[in-house]
Amino acid sequence: MTHRFSRDDSNNGKPLLEVRDLKVQFPTPDGLVKAVDGVSFKIHRGETLGVVGESGSGKSVTFLTVMGLISSRDAHLEGEVMFKGRDLLKLPEVEMRHIRGKEMGMVFQDPMTSLHPMYRVGYQIAEAVLAHEATSKKAAWGLAVDLLGRVGIPKPAEAARRYPHEFSGGMRQRAMIAMSLVLNPDLLIADEPTTALDVTVQAQILDLIDRLKTEFNAAVAIITHDLGVVAEHCERIQVMYAGRVTETGTGDDLFYRGHHPYTWGLLQSIPRLDAGQTQRLLPIKGLPPSLIFVPPGCAFHPRCPYVMDVCRTEIPTMRLEEGEHAAACHLSSEEQQRIFTEKVLQQT
Amino acid sequence: MTTTSQPSTQHVGVRPLLKVSAVRKYFPVTRGIVFQKRVGDVQAVDDVDLEVYPGETVGLVGETGCGKSTLARVITKLHEATAGTLEFDGEDYTHYSRKQMRPLRRQMQIIFQDPYASLNPRKTVGSIIGDPFRIHRIVAKDRIKGSVQELMERVGLSPEHYNRYPHEFSGGQRQRVGVARALALTPRLIVCDEPVSALDVSIQAQILNLIEDLQTEFNLTYLFIAHDLSVVRHVSDRIVVMYLGKIAEIAPQADVYRDPKHPYTATLLSAVPIPDPELAKARRRIILQGDVPSPINPPSGCRFNPRCPRAQFPICATEEPLLREVGPGHTVACHFPLADAGDLIEDSRRRAGSDSPLPTPPAV
Amino acid sequence: MARYIARRLMWVLLVVILVTFLTFLIFFVIPPVDPAILFAGRAPSERLIEEVRQSLGLDHSFWVQYGLFVKRIFLGDEYGWPGFGLSFVTRSPIRENFLERAFVTMQLAIGAAVVWLILGVLIGLTSALKRGRWQDRASMGFALFGVSAPVFWLGLMALYIFWEKLHWLPGTGYSSFSEGVGQWFLHFLLPWVVLALLFAAFYARMVRGSLLEAFGQDWIRTARAKGLSERKVVYKHALRASLTPVVSLFGADLGTLLGGAIITETVFNLPGLGTYVVRSVQNGDLPVIMDVVVFASLAVAVMSLVADILYAYLDPRVRYS
Numbered sequence A: 001m002t003h004r005f006s007r008d009d010s011n012n013g014k015p016l017l018e019v020r021d022l023k024v025q026f027p028t029p030d031g032l033v034k035a036v037d038g039v040s041f042k043i044h045r046g047e048t049l050g051v052v053g054e055s056g057s058g059k060s061v062t063f064l065t066v067m068g069l070i071s072s073r074d075a076h077l078e079g080e081v082m083f084k085g086r087d088l089l090k091l092p093e094v095e096m097r098h099i100r101g102k103e104m105g106m107v108f109q110d111p112m113t114s115l116h117p118m119y120r121v122g123y124q125i126a127e128a129v130l131a132h133e134a135t136s137k138k139a140a141w142g143l144a145v146d147l148l149g150r151v152g153i154p155k156p157a158e159a160a161r162r163y164p165h166e167f168s169g170g171m172r173q174r175a176m177i178a179m180s181l182v183l184n185p186d187l188l189i190a191d192e193p194t195t196a197l198d199v200t201v202q203a204q205i206l207d208l209i210d211r212l213k214t215e216f217n218a219a220v221a222i223i224t225h226d227l228g229v230v231a232e233h234c235e236r237i238q239v240m241y242a243g244r245v246t247e248t249g250t251g252d253d254l255f256y257r258g259h260h261p262y263t264w265g266l267l268q269s270i271p272r273l274d275a276g277q278t279q280r281l282l283p284i285k286g287l288p289p290s291l292i293f294v295p296p297g298c299a300f301h302p303r304c305p306y307v308m309d310v311c312r313t314e315i316p317t318m319r320l321e322e323g324e325h326a327a328a329c330h331l332s333s334e335e336q337q338r339i340f341t342e343k344v345l346q347q348t
Numbered sequence B: 001m002t003t004t005s006q007p008s009t010q011h012v013g014v015r016p017l018l019k020v021s022a023v024r025k026y027f028p029v030t031r032g033i034v035f036q037k038r039v040g041d042v043q044a045v046d047d048v049d050l051e052v053y054p055g056e057t058v059g060l061v062g063e064t065g066c067g068k069s070t071l072a073r074v075i076t077k078l079h080e081a082t083a084g085t086l087e088f089d090g091e092d093y094t095h096y097s098r099k100q101m102r103p104l105r106r107q108m109q110i111i112f113q114d115p116y117a118s119l120n121p122r123k124t125v126g127s128i129i130g131d132p133f134r135i136h137r138i139v140a141k142d143r144i145k146g147s148v149q150e151l152m153e154r155v156g157l158s159p160e161h162y163n164r165y166p167h168e169f170s171g172g173q174r175q176r177v178g179v180a181r182a183l184a185l186t187p188r189l190i191v192c193d194e195p196v197s198a199l200d201v202s203i204q205a206q207i208l209n210l211i212e213d214l215q216t217e218f219n220l221t222y223l224f225i226a227h228d229l230s231v232v233r234h235v236s237d238r239i240v241v242m243y244l245g246k247i248a249e250i251a252p253q254a255d256v257y258r259d260p261k262h263p264y265t266a267t268l269l270s271a272v273p274i275p276d277p278e279l280a281k282a283r284r285r286i287i288l289q290g291d292v293p294s295p296i297n298p299p300s301g302c303r304f305n306p307r308c309p310r311a312q313f314p315i316c317a318t319e320e321p322l323l324r325e326v327g328p329g330h331t332v333a334c335h336f337p338l339a340d341a342g343d344l345i346e347d348s349r350r351r352a353g354s355d356s357p358l359p360t361p362p363a364v
Numbered sequence C: 001m002a003r004y005i006a007r008r009l010m011w012v013l014l015v016v017i018l019v020t021f022l023t024f025l026i027f028f029v030i031p032p033v034d035p036a037i038l039f040a041g042r043a044p045s046e047r048l049i050e051e052v053r054q055s056l057g058l059d060h061s062f063w064v065q066y067g068l069f070v071k072r073i074f075l076g077d078e079y080g081w082p083g084f085g086l087s088f089v090t091r092s093p094i095r096e097n098f099l100e101r102a103f104v105t106m107q108l109a110i111g112a113a114v115v116w117l118i119l120g121v122l123i124g125l126t127s128a129l130k131r132g133r134w135q136d137r138a139s140m141g142f143a144l145f146g147v148s149a150p151v152f153w154l155g156l157m158a159l160y161i162f163w164e165k166l167h168w169l170p171g172t173g174y175s176s177f178s179e180g181v182g183q184w185f186l187h188f189l190l191p192w193v194v195l196a197l198l199f200a201a202f203y204a205r206m207v208r209g210s211l212l213e214a215f216g217q218d219w220i221r222t223a224r225a226k227g228l229s230e231r232k233v234v235y236k237h238a239l240r241a242s243l244t245p246v247v248s249l250f251g252a253d254l255g256t257l258l259g260g261a262i263i264t265e266t267v268f269n270l271p272g273l274g275t276y277v278v279r280s281v282q283n284g285d286l287p288v289i290m291d292v293v294v295f296a297s298l299a300v301a302v303m304s305l306v307a308d309i310l311y312a313y314l315d316p317r318v319r320y321s
């Protein structure tokens, strides 16, 4: 690694990032939007966490808060975001700024609009370096070119001198990844990095993230709504619904022994490319809930086919199954296993 | 161009509901502010032949910019074709005027991708769905409301929402409005241009099921466009794969995953992530280099040749492969169609091993 | 780019010719006073008037007269190039007088433009950064006032308050730079501010709007995500993007500024082109009117061309297309 400056590698063993009971609430004229409502999770080095859930389930808000891009000025924040032993929510903005971009990088959904249209791509990457390191402009530019090459952009020295509108969507997303990795961060957050891209380009980008994760020994969080993406690229998966985590576990845990009716619903509503005979899809009925008037009890209960009385009043807590597999549902473990093998496995 | 290969065995003797022959749509590229000069063409759709038979669903897939929407717009005469002919139930309507199109419009409807942009925000949902009734005067004025509410109920909207505005609806509900509007005139053919691409998976499944149910109920024929291969495969009887304005492969639904013949189809399939960790691990993926090139100056010969792991030069760069039949109802435009999908993995490995990496096309 | 500029220059020429032609036509068809009578002095005889008419070329047809005018402008006359001609009223060459007055107007216009840009950007920036707070409301209140207050009224009110009542400023008239920087500045201060206010208010609103739009952009979030300081995010990223369109508008608005200058000069009694043209219209001094019109339309067209080129330079998306 040619461009490493320094890194604090002291806290091995402990998770790199641990979020505890995070709540983010936006005051709006219509009422308080409970975008994130008690979310807890961990990410370790060398691991990819996949975060899935429907639109508006609080995936982006969770990670924007981790990055400090949503602060107490924008919303009411509660909980802890422990990153390398510090609680980021308590950090003053000046210090937070030095973590952003240096220790944590973020790639956003829309590569077409995520780069400044009037600055050269190389400059925008070099700027990230200069914001954190006391190096010369020339060295920063050299680093930018180096990174562009490593994310697979042909002729990086020339490409660095070009403007974003001269790049295709895939190249822009590569440039974004280069920008977020240029200082060799410990955590890379990719918020729907491929949603706006074609599948063949998506495959290139996800492959790139996989490779860079190993190369940089970083932790990665991929936010997506594509179950296929998490199945192929993530070690651990976290399913979110209405601002809460409903189920978390490894890919195998969720796809082969899922415990939450919402996870089942997701699995049953996607058409599968590899399905022998195409079966009828089983959509989740109804609509995602409002985040201002979240249904009491289990937020999923108005749409859940297995709803019980207790679900309407009591919020289910995360119950550990085996290993790190946990789900927040009032159904008993046995019941869940029975339904999964009898109904869900049949269908998917 | 071999159009003879089109009808699959089960369609012998049946007249296609829609017949598209050698259709082209070029958009001129001009330069200059005062005096515009034509400096080239965007070859959005180039020599496309396609037949859609009554009662079937033909799926059309391909990456951004390959001409799917343009083809849909040419078929529904929202664009004028640059060349070629269009026939609906044997009737050549390529050069029909707006007025001549009117009776055909009733039989051929289109549903658009963006449930936000395609509905007039200042009109109530009731009047949006009822518009076709009024325009074509097929329902008495005092009966319009009743008919609209019936339709709303059929597509899963509450009839009480008759007087609501589109912005009060979610994406999935708006798409239902779009479906109801298309159904109002009981058309025979509905062209669906990415009807579920903007929706969440759970809502997407609701709409896909609705589209399927309506097909049997109203005896509809669909041309279903999407960039998501799994969605297309789920709804279609036959699948058309497009690349850069041309048809690469037409295959029966059952064949496309099991037995793709075109290298592009195979790479597309291997790029689609599968929600099954075991399978995903076992699968060998082919990762294409580069992006889809510009349709302004498409590559010569086979348009896929700069990215194709199987390309052999010079033939792939000089001679355009024509669609030819490789199995019942299965046609492919490639000089070296795959015997089985494993071939391509071999090809790409050989490529990677040799000193010449895949050529990277110029950025677009 | 060179071809683009060449083509735009052709346009400038076309616009100037068109504008002068229309002005010429208006004053030819409905002259306020017969210029020959004006020129011939007090109680002239018929013959004298006729002679004057001939010597001024007023006996020719409209087309010939217009042709002569164009020829004079482009090829110059006995007093130099470009040809400014002879005033009907003073019977002397316009040239010297014109250049002097043009210099005054230029000082007024450039000063006002500077004031307006600084005020506009500063106010727009403040109110965008303090969105929804009292600074924002105060700024937008000012903007509303500036946009709706007529220049004429504003000028008189300012004079009344700062000169008549408070005696802070030396009052109307022109004091040249060579007479002392302080006096020059004080004499120009009020005209600058009054003239700039309308535009400053307008630009403040525009800058605020485009800044707020920029703040909502994804690339601003990217800039923050890479750990730039808030200052860099605002001044380097947001402001750069939102000022670029302002530049192209600025060029176009300089023309309107010239219009405002006429009123300002009248109110503050400045010997610029504005007062000159007003007087000439009253006197029917066609050559002066034509000179000012040519000058003004040329200035407007060239300024907007410069602004467009600057815009293309600032925005690479335009530059390369």
Ligand SMILES: Nc1ncnc2c1ncn2[C@@H]1O[C@H](COP(=O)(O)OP(=O)(O)OP(=O)(O)O)[C@@H](O)[C@H]1O
Pocket (backbone or CB within 6 Å): A026, A028, A033, A034, A035, A053, A054, A055, A056, A057, A058, A059, A060, A061, A062, A074, A225, A291
């Ligand atoms: N600044 C804000 N003010 C008010 N509400 C907000 C704000 N930002 C986000 N929200 C709301 O918070 C909820 C969660 O949004 P978030 O962007 O996290 O969803 P998401 O899971 O990322 O969805 P998507 O898949 O659409 O990106 C949404 O309902 C959104 O409207």
Ligand SMILES: Nc1ncnc2c1ncn2[C@@H]1O[C@H](COP(=O)(O)OP(=O)(O)OP(=O)(O)O)[C@@H](O)[C@H]1O
Pocket (backbone or CB within 6 Å): B027, B042, B043, B044, B062, B063, B064, B065, B066, B067, B068, B069, B070, B071, B227, B295
């Ligand atoms: N009105 C137009 N004028 C010029 N070019 C156009 C026009 N409409 C489409 N194109 C071009 O034609 C090509 C095909 O576009 P089209 O919209 O048909 O693609 P598509 O396959 O529908 O893509 P997507 O998946 O992005 O919807 C593109 O390169 C596009 O830029």
Ligand code: SF4
Pocket (backbone or CB within 6 Å): A260, A261, A262, A298, A299, A300, A301, A302, A304, A305, A306, A307, A308, A311, A316, A328, A329, A330, A331
């Ligand atoms: S808690 Fe009840 S409503 Fe919620 S998912 Fe479990 S069974 Fe369904």
Ligand code: SF4
Pocket (backbone or CB within 6 Å): B262, B263, B264, B302, B303, B304, B305, B306, B308, B309, B310, B311, B312, B316, B321, B333, B334, B335, B336, B337
């Ligand atoms: S014709 Fe050649 S380049 Fe085209 S797909 Fe077939 S093998 Fe590849």
Ligand SMILES: [Mg+2]
Pocket (backbone or CB within 6 Å): A059, A060, A061, A191
């Ligand atoms: Mg999001």
Ligand SMILES: [Mg+2]
Pocket (backbone or CB within 6 Å): B068, B069, B070, B194
């Ligand atoms: Mg399209």
